[in-house]
Amino acid sequence: MAKELWKGNEAIAEAAIKSGCRFFFGYPITPQNEIPEYMSLRMPQEGGCFLQAESEVAAINMVYGAAGSGARVMTSSSSPGISLKQEGISYIAGAELPCVIVNIVRGGPGLGGIQPAQSDYYQACKGGGHGDYRLVVLAPSSVQEAVDLTQEAFDIADQYRMPVMIMGDGMIGQMMEPVEFREVAKRQLPDKEWATTGTKGKRKANVINSLFIDPAECEKHNNKLFAKYDEITKNEMRVEEYKLEGAEIVFVAYGTTARIVKNAINTLEKEGIKAGLIRPITLWPFPYASIEAAAEKANVKAFLTVEMSMGQMVDDVKIAASGKKPVHFYGRTGGMVPTPAAIVEQVKKILGGVK
Amino acid sequence: MAKELWKGNEAIAEAAIKSGCRFFFGYPITPQNEIPEYMSLRMPQEGGCFLQAESEVAAINMVYGAAGSGARVMTSSSSPGISLKQEGISYIAGAELPCVIVNIVRGGPGLGGIQPAQSDYYQACKGGGHGDYRLVVLAPSSVQEAVDLTQEAFDIADQYRMPVMIMGDGMIGQMMEPVEFREVAKRQLPDKEWATTGTKGKRKANVINSLFIDPAECEKHNNKLFAKYDEITKNEMRVEEYKLEGAEIVFVAYGTTARIVKNAINTLEKEGIKAGLIRPITLWPFPYASIEAAAEKANVKAFLTVEMSMGQMVDDVKIAASGKKPVHFYGRTGGMVPTPAAIVEQVKKILGGVK
Amino acid sequence: MAVIFEKTKALTDKTFHYCPGCTHGIIHRLVAEVLEELNLTDNAIGVAPVGCSVFAYDYFNCDMHEAAHGRAPAVATGIKRVHPDNAVFTYQGDGDLASIGCAEIVHAAMRGEKFTTIFVNNAIYGMTGGQMAPTTLIGQKATTAPLGRDENHAGLPLKVSEMLATIPKAVFVERVSVHDVKHINQAKKAIKKAFQLQMEGKGFTLVEVLSTCPTNWGKTPVESLKWLQENMMPYFPLGNFRTPEEV
Amino acid sequence: MAVIFEKTKALTDKTFHYCPGCTHGIIHRLVAEVLEELNLTDNAIGVAPVGCSVFAYDYFNCDMHEAAHGRAPAVATGIKRVHPDNAVFTYQGDGDLASIGCAEIVHAAMRGEKFTTIFVNNAIYGMTGGQMAPTTLIGQKATTAPLGRDENHAGLPLKVSEMLATIPKAVFVERVSVHDVKHINQAKKAIKKAFQLQMEGKGFTLVEVLSTCPTNWGKTPVESLKWLQENMMPYFPLGNFRTPEEV
Amino acid sequence: MAGKVIFDENRCKGCELCTTVCPFNLVVMNKERINIKGYHPATVKDMDKCSGCASCAKICPDVVIKVEREK
Amino acid sequence: MAGKVIFDENRCKGCELCTTVCPFNLVVMNKERINIKGYHPATVKDMDKCSGCASCAKICPDVVIKVEREK
């Protein structure tokens, strides 16, 4: 198939449909409106159902119902809307239901702004909702990758019975890039025997539930969830390592910010400064090992985390670097986007300081 | 004043009233119901207003309105309800409004259970809502401390114009302990010139707002917030250090868990094992420095973080320990409470391993 | 000997956890009997709320979801859109449906979602220990209205059925009671009708059932039935508020 | 020369950001004129929604809050309970009030919160680019109803005023329009009445104003006024739905 | 046409609702017995008078009562 | 009793609503001018005929128009 120009939001929506997603429940919010809008047109064509919910709270609970009924289902929103979904997400994680949630992040806090940001990293990776649970968080840095990860997200969700988040920003959602829709590698997916379909008199009743009133049961359930999370950490962690060979400075950046960092790396290269990039593709599970390995290398002088936030991923980078190399941070917020030039300048400052 | 037996939830409510809190908006949820129930009786007696909101979402937005109007105002809930408040909390932080939010944490995720837990640490400290913002998070470990911290919480909120969270668990909320209501040290609090009261024709209109549509403005606002957060980190960080002198093993634990750890420390002492405790009282700002200092000490062999969660505070302990000493973890979840005996056993295992 | 009455198979054998005399149990039974009589048990997917009936999933012998507080109508929407041919129902208390879940029920009605809601109005928050509900009567005491609900402070009780009856796609809305055998029979009829209309694809159907909470009302079960009749029924009149025009 | 008409002082000098011909501007002016005429500008605290009127705080010359999407009634409740003597109002769109904020408006009405809601019904989500609102008419196209709203899929448009009029403490509920000068005058009268009743402490007051969205309706401003009259008014009849019995 | 009522005694919570609806006032609480839950269960003293109308069963919130009738 | 209307021209967005309500059809768009916002602003050609009824002002969504009238 020839590559076609697709807008990120629409590409994500089409990728979902190609992955067999037939139910979408959402609520409008900039800058992700093209996802529900596209779905409203395409879902009926595919015999699926698009429904505009009365709110984000309702949308995530419709997702809960549809996911528990065995459907491939998705919702999308942007930061304030994702905050409203936190209770529902915690329920979905607690009831072990598979679904895909897209967050096209915008500047916060509060109503904030509508320009690109990455300030929902904590919320996505550390649990914005209550209780101990995790989402698999996928952070595409191009429209093509958004498509590929969306397609896989449904499989990951089904394989592990858990919610998967695609975390992008206004740039990913709004930009157009060439896209090829590819087949995803087939996974061995378990049957959804737990789903509610009506018993048809053929099996015991299925119950979708996250209530464990006996603390011992509740703890057992938590342990079960975390055993699963351990397995995911083993199987699904993804990272791109870029020009790490001999790098003095190692960037850690994800999503669109990572692309900007790559520009900066190329500029630095021209100026004779070797820099590399560790780009987490799964924000959770976080690629601690890559950073640990880089921290061990003699050539690496320091890490520089670049984010469109006040430095939320820095925690994880510090945990991984474990004091072996300094961890610096450069960030822009509120919809401001870091420039390659500013990043280059940061590096020079750091290397000046390190030398 | 003689000490009286008070139930934690009611003591918190009375402390709030004693601090001049005259508005309370809440919604029932176990195990914090005694707070709204107490308020419903006491507020009218003090000329204040208790209102049961239609939901947690409404409650936090009523708090937004009342706080913006210049009142001392509080809300309380437990885990799922706090998840629903995340958008509102982000708005309050964004609009720089002072208020006090109580979370009497229960087991999660989802509906979970109603027994004590600490699995909302991430949500409280890392930002359960969208965007870059912080709450001051106070974690009392006794009813007396709950009273003292609640009284101060209102001052902290007013001084820095930001939401302060009291984070307890079902034990703190439900237990009775002797309490003395003390005067809090007076702070120099700024006038609420920004509050909406009607202009009375005497000043320009005040606007309570978190919208900054221009990204440059939005970034400026973020930077302003974080400058404030830096100041708070400098001024308000609190920690209890217990028997650190010569400790081989340093516990990090907060809230009621810290009390259990103290029991374990005393048992260990009898058995000739020196153990100490770093108890964060402010979960944010987190007392990194105490842990850093302990990590530097030769006598300290390891840290053991004990939590009623799957290990959410461990991140912060690791960041502070910075690889200098190993950080271990022991946790119970879902309403199960660690026992001193089990903790002692963990220590022996670790020291066995360390030696 | 012919069996005149026995526990329907649409209920599991589990004993209800409800307090003695709590009419939640009667309402469960009625719903279950209707499922069985309409041959829907094997086809049904129910949604339990958060409230005293949170464990409803243990009692109904059909597939069930436990929904977040107030969100049962949204969950049921998700289910019914996936399984349009199944019988889908929510079972919700007055705190759940009329307070926190107000938007969800109004919008399920507006969209004409083809499921049935059993709305158990006991004028109180049962599970959490007797706080005021939107349906708590004027003067009625609650743990968050210790001097009784004051209309100047907290308004007048919400008449959910009357409100929803203004919505055209809420095709069947009826208020019933279970305080005596005659009314129990009528209640069952209404529930049956609601499920029938659902299966005919007519639209959203709701049966509001006045119910007791002896524990939080501070009354014996027998006194409670009387209180319901004397206090709730005058404010919440029984009757049908909407039914489809028959052809 | 006598000044017959000029911009009221209750509006700031800032030019509205609204699209050309958008009647949000007219409604702003009416609210401001009423504040001024009732001598309430200095006393007023308004609440702006999330929607096209999100910047309302820039235009009204009084204290303002910017509320989260749909939550203006809760915010106003907080404000009014703190300042019972101030004139408090919310200004909300139909997405904001009828969709995400449905529970908040119903419960403010139930409690009889003593503020005034200006409810701008333009049958669309303006700000986010023309998605379907609960008030979008059958057959009307929206970016999330690309073939027009289908009643079998999305139900029939919600008649908010009719629904709220079932709530006793909603003491004044009236639907008006601003498509011509006569109706603009009537709209102003209703808004004035609402504020007067608020200040008399009567209860919750709401004025629903039918409004245009030329941009997302895909029509010129002049065509839009006509479309409002020919399409919205038949479904959303103008008139008073509740008014306190005068003594 | 005589009826018969059978109580699943251990389900009974002693709420007494059944005692209020019997047309013949047959249903009473058995103050001498305590069931597994700690309640005095309901019982019928004079089974012969039972018409099998099932009123007691229909108002019982705990589905304690089964009713039979002679053919 | 002649009226006078004054346009705050740079506020005008050229929406034409004012042109539809004048009882004397006095208000027209000035196609020759472009204001600071890039719109052709509304204007009144024949001010003498204006009665000062303020209809144009009342329907203007952007509060462009001020109306005066001779005493």
Added chain:
Amino acid sequence: MTHEIIMAGFGGQGVMAMGKILAEAALREGKNVSWLPSYGPEMRGGTANCNVIVSEEPVGAPIVTEASAALVLNRPSLDKFEKDVIPGGTLIINSSLIDKKATREDIKVYYVPANEIANEIGTGKIANMVMLGAYLEASGAAKQDTIMEVVSEIFSGKKAEVIPLNKEALTRGAACIK
């Protein structure tokens, strides 16, 4: 000496009140105390219990997992809590309602026919005070006088007539310990 006590029974048996009275009395005697109830729907119909700690030292965990004493007023409570008593600790069993015997041999067990005694005194409602009287005697966790001080304040005014009944209940309970 630290007393860590579990008190347990059916919902209406007054175990919560008994615990609070003990905690209050011990507080008046200058001890450190805590009282922690079970809570939530499990209480509905089912069992209710509370943990009381009375100590010279500051109270650590308010939750009692290794009890110096357990007061069990009904059968399910015996089944549930017998194992939590430390070796050498005290178990007081309401033999009016519990026909079973304790199985542990490493603890002191007392059988108190609390409901019978209470009925004899004239009100079944103060079986809890009989149990408390027994416990005070067995443990010395607080003085009877201080308990009575607290009780007198609770029942001041109209209900004052029950004060002597409470005193008798304590005393009769104490008499069961030998």
Added chain:
Amino acid sequence: MTHEIIMAGFGGQGVMAMGKILAEAALREGKNVSWLPSYGPEMRGGTANCNVIVSEEPVGAPIVTEASAALVLNRPSLDKFEKDVIPGGTLIINSSLIDKKATREDIKVYYVPANEIANEIGTGKIANMVMLGAYLEASGAAKQDTIMEVVSEIFSGKKAEVIPLNKEALTRGAACIK
């Protein structure tokens, strides 16, 4: 060579479409491309702009802060974006609507009376294509033929009559570059 282009104008001037057409054409010529619009309420009434990148290399950041070229169709866009052009870069100004001159001296500036030319061709709507024609000529970012291939597909069917007008617009625009 990497082309990083800012295209900006009023809402209705077709800057978004012009950017997409360029990106699509360059893609067909085997280049790496990206197109990024401004979005949100700022578009309402105000200015609209998009960033297009055409490159032999994989595209890094899709946002253009150092533009190799800027095409400005109205005055506010000139004011906003002139500074973002790199030294030696290209600035194409729609002189029909912008009476101001560029202030930079270190860049190539072209004045294209796009609206006038478009009106001459017969439809004011294709002023954007005049600008694009000029830009193609100045930069070689894509071939006119490929652009026309894309345009022909967009206007296939009923609207096909505008295809030759577009071609003329491109050519006339190109002629402005000398």
